[in-house]
Structures are given as C-alpha cells and as structure tokens.
Amino acid sequence: MLRSGADDCLPEAADPVELSARIAAKLHRVPVPVDRLALDPRTGLYSAPHFQAELDRELRRPGRRDGVLAVVAVAEADTLEERFGARVRREVTERLAAVAERLGNGSDRLGRDEEGRLYVLMPGVDEETARRALTEFATTVAGTRFVVADENVRLTPAVGWLPLADADGRAVERAGDAVAEALRHGDLRPVRYEPWMRAVAPRRRARRVVRPLLLALSPLLALLIGVGVPFALYEQAYTVLGWDVASPVYWVVVAGLVLSASLILLECLFSLDAPTRPAAPAQPYPPASAVIAAYLPNEAATIVDTVESFLRLDYPNELEIVLAYNTPHALPVEDALREIARRDRRLVLLPVPGSTSKAQNVNAAVSRVRGEFVGIFDADHHPAPDAFRHAWDWLSHGYDVVQGHCVIRNGDSSWVARQVAAEFETIYAVSHPGRTRLYGFGIFGGSNGFWRTDLLARTRMHGSMLTEDIDSTLRALTEGARIATDRTLISRELAPTRLKPLWNQRSRWAQGWLQVSLRHLYRALRSPSFTRRQKTGLVVLLGWREVQPWLSLQILPILFHSAVRAGGADRIDWATPACLLAFAFTLSAGFTQTAFAGRLALPELRARRGWFWRHALISTVFYTHFKNIVARQSHLKELLGDRRWRVTPRAAAEAVGQR
Template sequence: MQERTIPVLTSHQPSPQDSSVALLGNADTAVHSGLGRHPELAGAPHADAPRTDAPHPHADAPAGGGHVLVVGTPGPRVDRLTQTLRSTGHEVSHAPPGKVNQQVQQAPPDAVVALDEHGRHGPDPSRTPGDQRAGLDLIREVRTIPGGRALPLVMVTATPEPAGIVDMLRNGADDCIPEASDPVELSARIEAKLRRVPVPVESLLLDPRTGLYSHPHFLDELDRELQRPEASRRGGVIAVVGVAEIGALEARLGPRVRREVAERLAGVAERLGSFCDRLGWDDDGHLLMLMPGVDEETARRALQKFANTVAGTRFVVADENVRLTPAIGWLPLAECPDGTQAIAKARDAVQEAIRHRDLRPVRYAPWMRGAPHRHRRRPLGSLIRPALSALSPVLTLLLGVGVPFVLYQQTYELGWDLGSAMYWVVVAGLVLSALLIVLECLYSLDSTPRPEKPGQPYPPASAVIAAYLPNEAATIVDTVESFLRLDYPNELEIVLAYNTPHPLPVEETLREIAARDPRLVLLPVAGSTSKAQNINAAVTRVRGEFVGIFDADHHPAPTAFRDAWHWLSNGYDVVQGHCVIRNGDSSRVAKLVAVEFEAIYAVSHPGRTRLYGFGVFGGSNGFWRTDLLARTRMHGSMLTEDIDSTLRALNEGSRFAVDRTLISRELAPTTLKALWNQRSRWAQGWLQVSLKHLWQGLRSPVFTVRQKLGMFVLLGWREIQPWLTLQILPILLYSAWRAGGFERLDWAVPICVLAVVFTMAAGPVQALFAWRLAVPELRQRSPWFWSYFFVSTFFYSHFKNLVARQAHLKEALGDRQWRVTPRAAAKAVARR
C-alpha cells in the first residue's frame, strides 16, 4: 500500500545547509553558525575563526522563559540541550528516565522537553524493540505521573521519520522537533505551548468538539448533585442514552461515529428545551443526562418525547444519512449511592432498552445487573397463580354467575329488586350489540374507495417479514419467493427480520436466495423474543419511503405495494389491507376462520372505519409511512402490539385507511387448540390496550366525538359484552328462585321474544354480508358460509366470549405468556 504523507507540526528536515543551526551540534558547528555569542553553549571561539559583525538571523526573536524539565539519559546530548534551553532564557532542570515523577514533585516544571533515544546513532538492526520504543516509554512516564497529563511535552528526535512522529503524537506528545532545528525555534515552540497549555479532552470541563461535559467532569457534576442535602434536592433523575445501531455504524464508518452520534443526540435535547440541566458524553458514544429537581413521571415523559423525536429524525453521521434508535436507561437520584454506580446502573437499563428497541425509557431494576438472589423464596403469587389459571373455568362461573346470583338474592332480601333491573340491562345490551353489528354491515357496503391514481410518483418501498424461524421454517421459503414476484415500478427491498434459538438448515437456503436476488435482505435479530423486536430492528435498516409489514405466512397480491401507495400518497399514514385465508380446505377449523376473516376484514373493518372515522392496523398486510413507524415502533410487552401502535399513532393525529381490495393470503390455525391459543392472546392483548388507552383516548383533544364513541365501542364495550351476556344465567336462576321454580316463569314476554329474535338475526346478517363482500375464491364456497352461520350462532360466539372472560382472568393473574400459532405448509384454496 502506498505510504500516505502525514502533515505534522515539525521543523524542516535536516540538510547540509541546515546543519549549521543544529540544536545539539558540536562546538565548531555552533561557531560557524554565529552562536559564538553564547560561550556557555558554543565554548571558546576558534583562533582562526573569521570575525563577523553581521546580525544573527534570529537576533530579534524574543527571549524564552519558564522552567523546563529536560528528560533523557545523562550524556553530551542532554548537556547540549540543557545549554541550548538556558541560552534562550529558560530555567532548566534534568531528570533521567524513571525519575521524572520525583523531579516533578520536587520542582514542578512549566514544560517538559524529552530526548528520543531511538535513532541517535542512526539505523541499527541490532537494536532491540525496547530501545526503539524508548521515546514512547518516556511519553508514557510523563503522562502517567500526577499532573503530567497537562504538562506541555516536546520530543526532540534525531531521526524524524513520519511514522515515528505519528506514533509519538498519538501517544501523548504535544510536538516533535528534529535535533537539526534552530534553538530559537525550540524556544518559540515551548513558549507557544505555555501560552496555550495543551489539556487532555477528558480534563476539560466541556469537550471542545461536542460542547458537552466530558465524562470525568460530568461525574463531578453528578457527585456534587448527590452530595446536596435531600431536603434541598427535591427529586431528580440521571439518564444515559445509547443507540442500538452504534455497533453497526462504527463497523462501517469508524470510531468517529461515537462522538458524532453523541453530538446529534445532544442537539435534539437542546432543541426540546430545558428539561435536562447538564449534558455529557462518554467514549462509547452515550449521551449522559442530569435532570435535577424533576419528579419521575415528568422525567419519563420528557425522555419519551426525546426518544420519539430522535427516532423520527434522519441524521447525517460520518457523511451518511442514518436513522437512529435511542435506548434510554434512567433511575432517580435518590437511588444513586454515587455517580459512578449511578451511570453504571443506567447503562444496564440501556442494554435492556436496546433489546426491545421500542423507544420506551427503561427504569433501572436490580435484576438488570444479573445479580444472583441466593436463598430467595419464591413469591406466594408465583405459587398460587398456576393453580388459579388451571381453575379459571370454575372461577369464571363463580365470578360471572355465582357472585351475581348471590348479589341479586341479598339485595332482594333488602328490598331492592336488582335482578329485574339487570334483566332489562342485559336485554338492552344484547340488542345494542346486534344493532352495532348490523350498522357495521350496512356501512361496509359504501366504504371509501381507493384513490385511482397515486398522488406522487412511486418511491422506493420496503417489505418487512417478521418471523420466528423454528415455527415458520416450513413456509418461509414459499413466502420469500412470493414477495420476490411482486410487481412494483420502483425499488422494492424485502427484509426478513427473524429470530431463532439455534441455526436451522433453512437459513442456508435463504442465504442462497439472497445471493441470487439482492432485493432480499436477511436480518437475524440477536436476543429477540417477539415479533415487535424484529420489526423494531428492521425499521432503521429499511430504505423505502413506506413499509409493508407482514407475518411469515403471508403471500401478498402482486400489486399490493402499488395499491398501498395510492392511499399513502393521498394523505393517509397507514393503510390496512384484507387478510384472506388460503388453507381453508385443511380442516373444519380453517374453514370457520376463513369465513370469519371475511366477516372481519371485508365487513367489520371497512364498516367500522366509515362509521367511526378511524381504522386500525391488524398486525399484517399493513403499510406504514416509514417515518411514522420509526417514531411509533412496536411494544413487545403488549400481546397485541399492532392495536397498541394503532392507538398511539392515532393519538398523534395519524390517518388510517382500510382497503378490502388490498389482499394478502395467510394460513389459519387448523386445530381447536391452536385457535384457542391464538384467540386467547388476541383477547388478552385487546384488554391490555383497553386498560392502557381507553381513558386516555376519551380525554384526548385529538379525537372527535364520533371517534371517541367508536373508541368506547371498540375498547370498552367489547370488554363488557362477554360478561354482560353471561348474566343471562344468574338472572334466570334469580327469576326462578323468586317465582318458586322454572315452571312458574313466563317465557312469552313479547319484548323479550323480540329482543331474542333481533339478536339471533345479527348472525345471519353478518354471514350474508361476508359472503357478499368476500373474495371470489371464497364466495364460491357457499356451504362454508352456511356452516359458519350455524356454528357461530350456537357455538362459536359463546366460544369467543369464553375466551375473552378467560383472558381477563389471565391478565388479572399476570399470566402473559405468548403461545405461537403453529405453521405448516398447507393446501391452498384455489384462486380464480
């Protein structure tokens, strides 16, 4: 490799003409150079030396000053250097190698001039590597003594090769000068160092490159804050901000990105205002935040806003446009024994935040340090919870039937006929549920059509396939091949973001496909345990202006990305497509789910969107603007991360569209057990979203009254309705008890009969609309729809209500285990 010329601040190279002004020249040379005016340097004039009255070229140079420590092995070179420095007005002391610390303690110098021993006799192959590194050892000795880091250090070298000079400068020298230089030049260089004392960056209060507190000074500031009396401190938080992509960026762009990333993060914090009192950084590129005088909730909200802003911004780092995922760890100052431990704990929380990449600030907890808990007893709840979960069907009947029946009895004994009032509440609830279903069906007939033309030219697009490979191994290759057949008029990249606990043979097949077609990008996500983590890892890697999110069993229609851009380019931020079951022939369960998906995606979603003014993202076959997805992310702690992300995006004012003609085909569960696990996860996830977002949404100024009504129906009524329908049983028992037996009940109450008829009619109406709006290949399967009508009316509706009630109990017990839906290659429904 051709050697690159490295510019350094050194004197010119020695030459025969320059040898007359050498720093360490002999007496004769000094006389001929005009240094005879300094007898202490040059010795007595030679008898034959010609006299000259011409002024010395540096006669007008200012005299030096200050105390200089000369470091070097005693001998003629040190003596001559000492005489040179004294001749220019410096006070000089001497220390041999190994005695620098002792001399500095006795008489602290203003500067150090050290002789580089390497090369003083010219090249010598017999010299040992230890001799060759003598100059670096001197630098290290000076820099490691107390106070030595801030001393100006000038190296005088006999053989100024560029490589040797570079090594000395990089290892702590402030300047290098050849022995052949003019003495006055050496003096001027020392004076320059004394006027502008070189201080290591970490010793400065503020880093001159970033404008932030250096790590040691930030620790000093933090320790001062911690030493304040608690009465005057009033809360406060310490936070550390890392970046999930820092390793990849550094591998590609070099270590400079650490400083630049910290600068970019600090710039965002400064733009957001004064929520942070002091900002610093460390050598790993972490941004350090000290937030005194704030309570935990205020700090968490400020840090969340900071994270969202960073994630939604494109930065230029090392001349490259990148998107960053901030990972924030924090803890209250009250839990910090000292600054060093506080930052270490916050960095542990950063690692947990990086694992999820969901932008949520992570509060430090002791388990993040991985400390063993010896002799720790298992909490009582962990012992009782499995037993309660196993008895959940009994608990459901006890809570939903037994407790209300006793309540109705007791209130009746007290003179309150609560049971009769609840009878009318239940009837009204059943009628309301049926009415809402019919309204959704009617509104679905006239749903908003897709714009015929795109509002802007087709941009680069990306597809993200989230996969758990052990479960998807049988189908993933077919899925990838189907994506590579998509028809899109611009660049389309397919990112397969997957996690797997161990290497699989299918990975080699995927690598072969990626080598054949560069559109496929394989992204294994180390440490991931959820679909949300896979999507979050992919969102900063994608290059497209919009992103389609898919599960690993989906085969989108060839024009899916074209059609999605028609919506996104005309003012929408997210569009949800129509998920169609492609393995309906596999089992009776698959047939049932195939028709149910038509009722959901062809009827309910479009009808609800038009009725209430907002749509939802269903987890797959959804298309997001990349900037919005980067700000929103997916929260892996939510069992339905798709609905949670929908509510958070809607609360920002995002517009969601639903398009039943935007088709992607997927696999349905084929067994009742798999269906139970899938729907249990969905039901519990919806409950989590309701608990988190319902009250917040009803109070939000972003939503209209119509949207708030839809939110109450979607998040509130859906959780009440399963328990309300169960009240039929305790009300019947109560009525029979009060009447003296079932045979004495009047079953022909007109309004009750009408309510039952209307409620029962909702099922056939929904099945009819599902058949009318279904995709062609399923509409031809009319027997499937008749079967769905009967099964749904007499079994499946009760099945889903039972699943919802079980999910409520699981959430109350803290059982949030994710059970994956098994996938297998299956016979597809013929498409026509």
C-alpha cells in the same frame, strides 16, 4: 466562534500588542488532551470523569434531591462503527446532544463516554416530567434522519434512567443496566432502572404455586364471578331486603344484546359505502420496504414459500424485503434463506439476537429499512402481486397507514380453518371497512398493514403488549395519523387448523385488547386529538367489547334466580313478546353479518357459500360463546399477571381455489 471550537476571540480593531501577547500565551501553553478537559471545546459535552464529578456535586447538594440521571445509547452503534470506524460514535453522540439541547426539557448538563453514550443530568424535575421529556427526546431522534459520516442514517435511541433520589456512586452504571434493557426492546420507551436488571431476585415459592393453580381453575373462577356471585347477590337482595334486583338487570342485559346487534348491523350498512382506493397515486412510486417478522422454528415449513412470494411482487421502484427473525439455535432453513439472499439482493436477512417477540423483530428492522413506506407482514403471508402499488395509492393521498384485507388460504384444511376463513371475511370485508366509515378511523391489524416509514420509526411496537399492533394504532391515532382500510388490498395467510391453537391465538388477542383498553381508553377520551365521533367509536371498540362478554353471561344467574323464585323452570313464562323480539333481533345480526361477508368476500371465497352458512350456524350455537369464554378467561389471566406469548403453529398449505 468560541462555541465552534476557537481558543480565543478578539474584535477586528484589537490592539496589535494585545493580539501578539494572546498568541504567545497560546503557543507557550502546556497542551492538555481533549479527554482531560472538563468540556469538549467543539461539542460542549462533559467527558465521562467530569460528568461524574458534576453528578457527585449534585448528589452532595443538601435538601431534597429531585431530578433524573439518564444514559442514552444507540442500537445501530456497532453497525455504524463497522462501516465508518470508531470516530462515528463521537459523531452520533454529537447528533444526540444537538437534539437534547434543542428540546431543552430540563437537560441541564450533557456528557459522553468512550462508548459513544450520551449522559443527561436533569436536576430539579419530577419523575413523570422527566419520563415525558425523555420519551419526546427518543421519539424525536427516531423520527429524524441524521447525516453521519456523510450518509443519511436513522438512529434508534435506547434510554435508561434512574431518579437522583436513588442514585449513588454507581448511578451511571445502573442507568447503563437500564439502557441494556431498553436496547433489548428497541421500542423508544425510557426504561427506569430496577434492581432485577442487575441480579434476578428469587421468586417466592408461594407465587410459583398459587398462580398456576389459579390459572388452572380460571374456568371455574370465571363461572363463579360471572354466575355464582351475581346469583348470590340477587338471592340475598330479594330474601333479605325484598328487592327484586334481577328484573332491572334482565332488561339491562336485553338492552345490551340489542345494542351489540345494532352496532353489528350499522357496521354492515356502512361497509357498503366504505371509501374506495384512489384510482391513481398522487406522487410517483417511491422505494418501498417489506418487513417479515418471524420466529423461525415455528415458521421453518413456510418461510421459504413466503420469501419467494414476496420476491414475485410487482412494484415499479426499488422494493427491499427484510426478513427480521429470531431463533434460539441455528436451523437448516437458514442455509436456504442465505442462498436466496445471494441470488436476489432484494432479500435482506436480519437475525435479531435476544429477541423474544414480533415487536422486537419489527423494531430492529425499522431503523434499517430504506423505503419511504413499509409493509409489515407475519411469516405466513403471501401478499397479492399489486399490494405495494395499491398501498401507495392510499399513502400518496395523505394517509399515514393503510390496513389491507387478510384472506385465509388454507380453508380446506379443517372445519376450524373454514370457520376462521369465513370469520375473517366478516372482519376484513365488513367490520373493518364499516367501522372505519362509521367512526372515522381505521385499525392496523398487525399484518398486511403499510406505514409511512417516518411514522413507524417514531411509533415502534411495544413488546410488553400482547396486541402490539392495536397499541401502536392508538398511539399513532393520538399523534394525528390517518389510517385507511382497503378490502381490495389482499394478502393470504394461514389459519389455525385445530381448536387448541385457535384458543391460544384468540386468548392472546383478547388479553391484548384488554391491555390496550386499560392503557388507552381513558387517555383517548380526554385527548383533543379525537373527535366526538371517534371517541364514540373508541368507547365501542375498547370499552363495550370488554363489558359485553360478562354482561351476556348475566342471563344465566337471572334465569336461575327466576326459576328459584317461580318454584321451577317450567313455571317461567318464556313467551314474553319483548324477550322473543330481542332474541330474534340479536340472532339476526349474526346471520346478516355473515350474509354481507359472503356478498363482499373475494370471488374465490364467494364460491364457497357453504362455508358462510356453516359459519353462521356454528357461530350461533358455539363459536360466539367460545369467543366470549376466551374473553372472560383473558381478563382473569391479565389479573393474575399471566402474559405469556403462545406461538400459533404453522404448516404449509395450498391456497384456496375455486371448485
């Protein structure tokens, strides 16, 4: 009863005289405002001044100061206050405090301020333990639907923290600076305070000069690292030590090429037996949401057509369409979008101030969607009318995520677009279904993917990752999520029409995959969440894909070394049977994959047989090498810390049709 706010508590058989005395004492007590009490009698939270006093007492404690101070804000606080008034901030803080108390995790003392932020003092814990505890707290809050002001709401916590060892009289203020950074991303990751959050430190001139220079020279650096250094090692080992290192390395390279070709052929074979979509949903169709993430200046030419295509979707229950976008300035197309929103209330326009990434746009939308599941799309996608119905067929049978088939709709625009159109069929019609069947897990590809809302709310997208979709896939799989792949779940998108935008796009993809490999591969191999079969798939997907571009390049220094040793390239025996067989087998894998893609593609693309044959030929003589060069360049960019997001230009295009 005292925890519920009672001033006093007596047993039923209390002495009447004592009862009267206690009542009189309460009546004659000088009133004290709640905000001046050390603890709120209803919630048990310290007021801001008293929490500061507790913090100061902790900081004055002699000896080593292990522990963490954290401040928690909620991204939806302003919106909730507009709807329900200022009292809602107090109510939200109470909900957060209840979660913190339930989890425990070293949350020793809790407080609140007038802005509705929760203060958490965690003495005696190391930084890594505190980070894990705060991450669990944020994930739990994001995955819970709270009753606030008699409504079910979803909250996005933003956690800023700093170690008590670095704390002083302005510790709460500095943790608040970290909260502001966490609010900007909305990805549930606790943010540690860093000095640059308060004042941007001047960048060193040397860094401004050296990094661009190294990036400009990165093609030469890649050749130096991949060809020059190995050649020098082979020569020195042979000349100085008498060791013929190149010969065993040659067979390693051949074995690697054969392995890559074998994996491609296995994916092709397993794609024929990919799981098919359930014939009917296991449960009635629930409300659903579509989130379209857009950087509006880049999407102005296509966004209206995209929105109109979503409004034509056929779904038997409520379907809200959230356009989450960022723009540095107002654009005329926003007036057209507002007119569409007035005409059709299913469209929700969600500008995301301060956003600089797709991840931030998606995160901003997640806490506002009402659907039981969410489809995520880029701003150039036109999903098939039955896309959401088919997605629920999977999700209602126990899957958590389903990735659909992305089809290029502007293949007639240029030879680059045609190449990408055929390539996407090798990816979405062959590789993804085959890999899912072979290794036992699917992949969310960033667009035309459908998530259970609760899982997406807990997972979010991390804007620091260039392929936030693959990163979220690995985090969801670690949590035990089931991801399906369906090549009949169609959405049509635009491909780059020129080589430079394609280079920028693939460079970002390659660097993003590298980031995911560095972050997740080791953890996944040690995680009990994955079976041996799945771990094998992760080694191929995250490990081998990063090694293969460099390994395949080793054929050049080996040939140079052999030519030098033999006295000229004309004296090398090029007709070695094993070499010829390996070359033929490796070459056949690409043609076989393209043939499978032509067979499993949509009818509208199967009619374009010439596209697939040209794709096979161009891939053999150019495109595969192009992608390997991009991969090696991306490794150097990551090493040099260049993680800029280069936008892929969009242009309106007609859909591919049969001729």
